[in-house]
Amino acid sequence: MKNKIVKWIDHRFPLTSFVKHELTGYPTPRNLSYWWNFGFLAGFVLVLQVATGIFLAMHYKADIALSFDSIQHIMRDVNYGWLLRFMHSTGASAFFLVIYIHMARTLYYGSYRAPRELMWWTGQGLLLMLMATAFMGYLLPWGQMSFWGATVITNLFRATPYFGDQIVVWLRGDYTVGDATLTRFFALHYLFPFLIIGGVVVHLVALHTVRSSNPSGIDLADKDNIPFHPYFTSKDFYGLGIFLIVYCIFVFFFPNLLIEPANNIPANPMQTPTHIVPEWYFLPFYAVLRAVPNLVGGVVAMGLSVMVFAFMPYLDRSRIPGGARYRPWYRAMFFLFAVDMLVLGYVGYVPPSNQTIVVGQAATFLYFALFALLPFASKKEEQWLIKRGLPPEVKALMAGEAREISKFPHRRRSGDKP
Amino acid sequence: MKKYITLLALCCSAIPVWAVEAPLENIRVDTGTAAVKRGADTLMDVCHGCHTLKYIRYSDLASLGIDKKKIDDWRGVQSLDAPLTGQMSDDAAMQTFGKLPPDLSLMAKAREGGANYVYSYLIGYYNAAEGMTGNHIFPETKMPDVLGISGAADEAQRTEIQGKAREVVSFLYWAADPHEEERHRLGYCVIAYLFVLTTLLYFVKARIWSRLK
Numbered sequence: 001m002k003n004k005i006v007k008w009i010d011h012r013f014p015l016t017s018f019v020k021h022e023l024t025g026y027p028t029p030r031n032l033s034y035w036w037n038f039g040f041l042a043g044f045v046l047v048l049q050v051a052t053g054i055f056l057a058m059h060y061k062a063d064i065a066l067s068f069d070s071i072q073h074i075m076r077d078v079n080y081g082w083l084l085r086f087m088h089s090t091g092a093s094a095f096f097l098v099i100y101i102h103m104a105r106t107l108y109y110g111s112y113r114a115p116r117e118l119m120w121w122t123g124q125g126l127l128l129m130l131m132a133t134a135f136m137g138y139l140l141p142w143g144q145m146s147f148w149g150a151t152v153i154t155n156l157f158r159a160t161p162y163f164g165d166q167i168v169v170w171l172r173g174d175y176t177v178g179d180a181t182l183t184r185f186f187a188l189h190y191l192f193p194f195l196i197i198g199g200v201v202v203h204l205v206a207l208h209t210v211r212s213s214n215p216s217g218i219d220l221a222d223k224d225n226i227p228f229h230p231y232f233t234s235k236d237f238y239g240l241g242i243f244l245i246v247y248c249i250f251v252f253f254f255p256n257l258l259i260e261p262a263n264n265i266p267a268n269p270m271q272t273p274t275h276i277v278p279e280w281y282f283l284p285f286y287a288v289l290r291a292v293p294n295l296v297g298g299v300v301a302m303g304l305s306v307m308v309f310a311f312m313p314y315l316d317r318s319r320i321p322g323g324a325r326y327r328p329w330y331r332a333m334f335f336l337f338a339v340d341m342l343v344l345g346y347v348g349y350v351p352p353s354n355q356t357i358v359v360g361q362a363a364t365f366l367y368f369a370l371f372a373l374l375p376f377a378s379k380k381e382e383q384w385l386i387k388r389g390l391p392p393e394v395k396a397l398m399a400g401e402a403r404e405i406s407k408f409p410h411r412r413r414s415g416d417k418p
Numbered sequence: 419m420k421k422y423i424t425l426l427a428l429c430c431s432a433i434p435v436w437a438v439e440a441p442l443e444n445i446r447v448d449t450g451t452a453a454v455k456r457g458a459d460t461l462m463d464v465c466h467g468c469h470t471l472k473y474i475r476y477s478d479l480a481s482l483g484i485d486k487k488k489i490d491d492w493r494g495v496q497s498l499d500a501p502l503t504g505q506m507s508d509d510a511a512m513q514t515f516g517k518l519p520p521d522l523s524l525m526a527k528a529r530e531g532g533a534n535y536v537y538s539y540l541i542g543y544y545n546a547a548e549g550m551t552g553n554h555i556f557p558e559t560k561m562p563d564v565l566g567i568s569g570a571a572d573e574a575q576r577t578e579i580q581g582k583a584r585e586v587v588s589f590l591y592w593a594a595d596p597h598e599e600e601r602h603r604l605g606y607c608v609i610a611y612l613f614v615l616t617t618l619l620y621f622v623k624a625r626i627w628s629r630l631k
Contacts, residue, residue, distance in 0.1 A: 030630065072473045072523070075597070082597045083604075226630065234623040241616030245609060252605025256527060256595075264528035264594075265520075 022208055027225035028232050029214035035109075036212065037239035038102040043200065044240060045095045050193050052088040060140065062186035064179045067142040068266040086255035092134050093258050094247050096281035099127060103309070108334055110316065110323030111213035117313040119210065122203045124310045126196060131282070131306070133192040136185040138279065139177075143263030148276045150185070151177045156289075159299040176269060217321030218401040275351050284341050287348035291357070291364040301364065308371050315371060318378040320385055321401060326394050329381040333370055340366050440554040442531045442538040445584060447591045449599065455484055457589025460582050462492050464564045465522065468511065471502040473523035474593050482592075515560040526587065526594040533587050540583040543568040 009015045059078050061070040074081035103123070106112055112120035139150045154171050158164040173180030214220060250257070258280070262273045278286050288305040292298035316330075324331035340363050347360040390398070458479060476493045480486065493500065504511075504519070511518050529535040539555040543563035546552035551563045563569070565583055570576040592598075 069473075075595075076473060082595075082601060086601075230626050231630075234619070234626045238616065238619040238623045241612060241619045245612045245616060248605065248608050248612060252601055252608065255601075256532075261528055261530050261532065264524040 024227060024229040026208065026228040027222070028212055028228045029216075029220050030224055030226045030231070031214050031216060031220070032212065032232070032235075033215055034235075034239060035101070035105040036214075037236055038098050038105060040236040041098045041240065041243050042095065042102055044243075045091055045098055046193070046196060046200065049088060049091045049095060050197075052084050052091065053190070053193065055084050056088055057190060060186075062140070062183050064142060064182055064267070067140060067182060071141045083251070086251050089259060090247065090250045090255055092137065093250075093279070093281065094243075095130065096134070098243075099130065100281070103127070104338070106213075107309075107312070107337075108324045109213060109215055110217055110321075110330075112312045113217075113316065114313065115210045116206075116213060119203060119206045120313060121310055122199060122206060124307070126199045126203060128306070129192055129196050129199060133189060133196065134279070134281070136189040136192070139182060139185045140189065141263060142182065142267045143260075144265045144267055144271075144273050145260045145263040145276070147177055147267030147269065148273055149278055150181065152276055153278075154181075156295070156299050156302075159296040215322065215325060216397055217323055217325065218397050221400065277349060280345065280349075283346075283348035284344035285348075287344040287360050288364050288367065290348070290352060291360040301368075305364075305367060308368070311371070315374040316378050317375050318382040319398070320382055320390075320394065321397050322394070326391070327378075327381055327385070329377055329384075333374070333377065336366070337370050340370070440538075440542065442534040442555070443541070444534055445537050445587070447533045448584065448588050449591065450588075451483060453585050453588040454482060454592045455589075457585035457587070457592075458482070458484055459488075460586050461522075461589050465586070466492075466502065466505065468504060468506050468515075468519040468561075469522045470504040470519075471523045471593060472521050474502050475499055476502065478596065517560060519561070522590060522593070524594050526590040528594075533591050536590060537583055537587045540565055540586065541567045541580055545569075 006016060010017075056074065059070065059074045059081060061067055071085070074085050076082075078084075106120065106123070135150075135153060139146045154168055154177065157167045157171060160167050169175060171181075172178070173184055211219065211225075260277065277283070285302050285305050289298045289302040292301045318327060318330065320327050324334045343359065343363045344367065347356050347363060350356055352360075475498070476489050476496065477498045479489055479492075480498065489498075506514075506519075508518060526533050526536055531538070535555065539553065539559075542553045542555040543551045543565075544554065545568050551568045553559045553563075565579050565586075567576065567579045567583075570579055595601075
């Protein structure tokens with residue numbers, strides 16, 4: 001029963017067919033676990049950040065003489081300004097938490113493998129934009145940690161060959177972080193989320209081309225797919241409820257836990273805080289930066305530690321489906337990597353001492369060693385698993401996958417010869 | 419990730435070990451209006467001579483329920499909407515202390531340890547050599563021992579001064595985040611609502627998925 005307006009639109013725009021194709025009828029693997037909820041949650045947090053951010057921008061003043069005061073104005077005088085501000089500041093952490101879980105799921109189940117490389121790479125681009133947005137947003141309250149964090153990080157661009165000093169001045173708009181830096185960071189902090197939305201659209205178009213991966217690690221036969229709506233809309237909304245409970249506990253009861261005390265002191269270029277730390281979501285990469293004694297080396301290592309994920313489709317050469325599920329070596333490497341991230345996060349947090357520097361260097365070495373070993377380990381593991389005899393369920397999965405590949409030759413597996 | 423959060427929580431609790439010179443006293447901040455009001459009395463009496471509270475207005479004190487006459491005494495000729503600026507000029511402060519006394523509006527949130535830091539600092543004074551006082555928590559402080567804990571004659575007087583310090587901390591805690599009580603009240607409602615909603619969403623999901631098989 002279509003009403004007249006929908007009919008009128010359908011003559012001019014593929015509304016009904018789009019909704020049917022991409023939402024109500026979109027075939028989704030029925031075996032997705034709750035780990036597949038986090039992409040939807042990331043989209044939700046993005047909308048939440050944009051919505052609260054727009055209202056905060058109505059009351060915020062990007063001027064070094066006024067910005068700290070304007071945050072206090074929002075916190076004290078604006079109706080529910082404290083709620084907007086705490087939702088936004090907690091939302092940043094929530095965004096990273098959700099994205100890191102989303103990435104961990106991709107790594108665990110091998111969802112980055114062919115034909116989903118472009119999904120993984122657009123995701124990597126989105127991660128970079130998210131990091132840039134969070135970093136620039138952190139300057140806006142103009143507290144001590146805002147100022148010194150921005151000073152330390154923009155300073156890293158000094159490592160650029162030949163033009164280092166000029167690039168730092170160009171980024172800051174001044175010789176030091178100042179009013180020019182604040183106004184441009186504000187402008188870009190407002191712009192980037194819309195670029196991210198554009199990137200998310202590309203990410204989703206790619207997703208709807210290759211379809212969701214699933215815990216089995218192979219593309220399921222049609223009978224194992226179910227329509228996105230109502231099955232996954234209901235599942236995503238239930239997951240959203242759980243997420244919102246956790247998020248609201250932080251927003252209403254522990255909002256200051258994620259704000260450094262030093263950021264409640266207005267920026268003072270004459271007084272360096274005893275200990276400059278980034279937000280928790282940058283700590284592991286910050287630890288990699290500090291683990292290398294040389295500035296250029298540190299910056300390169302840090303950049304590589306973020307970008308190295310992009311190489312995963314080539315580093316992982318195993319053809320065993322299901323990611324870490326059926327691959328004991330890869331599973332061990334995954335958990336070792338997760339623990340290594342925690343260690344790096346801790347090392348990034350504490351002030352450097354003789355012990356933590358050594359621990360940080362060892363953890364950094366392990367970080368890159370795991371990626372470097374993966375091409376050999378994954379191939380050896382595959383041979384070992386096949387020699388030992390695969391469990392019948394995995395054999396069935398691989399046979400099913402082979403049938404699919406003969407039908408759709410472009411569905412190449414990672415590790416297959418082109 | 420759960421591990422990460424736990425680890426982060428552990429890191430946060432580990433801060434005081436290296437951030438300050440001496441271990442902090444742990445106090446439970448009394449957020450009751452009575453304590454906050456008594457803290458305001460002490461603060462206006464003892465601290466406001468040198469320190470500003472520029473994000474707090476006299477009208478905010480009135481909405482706390484502090485006696486109107488008392489507020490009129492404090493503000494003198496200033497308007498009720500004026501912020502609690504200091505009574506000491508910057509020049510005079512520079513001459514006396516060599517630095518400007520910090521604004522106190524956010525003090526309860528601006529140090530590692532928060533309210534515990536402020537309390538420990540206020541009662542952290544001791545008698546050093548040559549009639550000077552020192553401070554265990556912040557040795558470089560230029561502030562004199564305004565509450566007089568270092569000169570306390572006996573345990574009773576000490577307890578009284580500690581009580582005063584607690585009340586000042588109660589006031590500063592309120593001043594740093596005046597909407598906290600409102601936030602908690604709203605938080606309970608929101609989370610209760612979300613629990614009901616999520617439970618219902620779970621049953622919706624279970625019902626829809628039961629069609630399969």
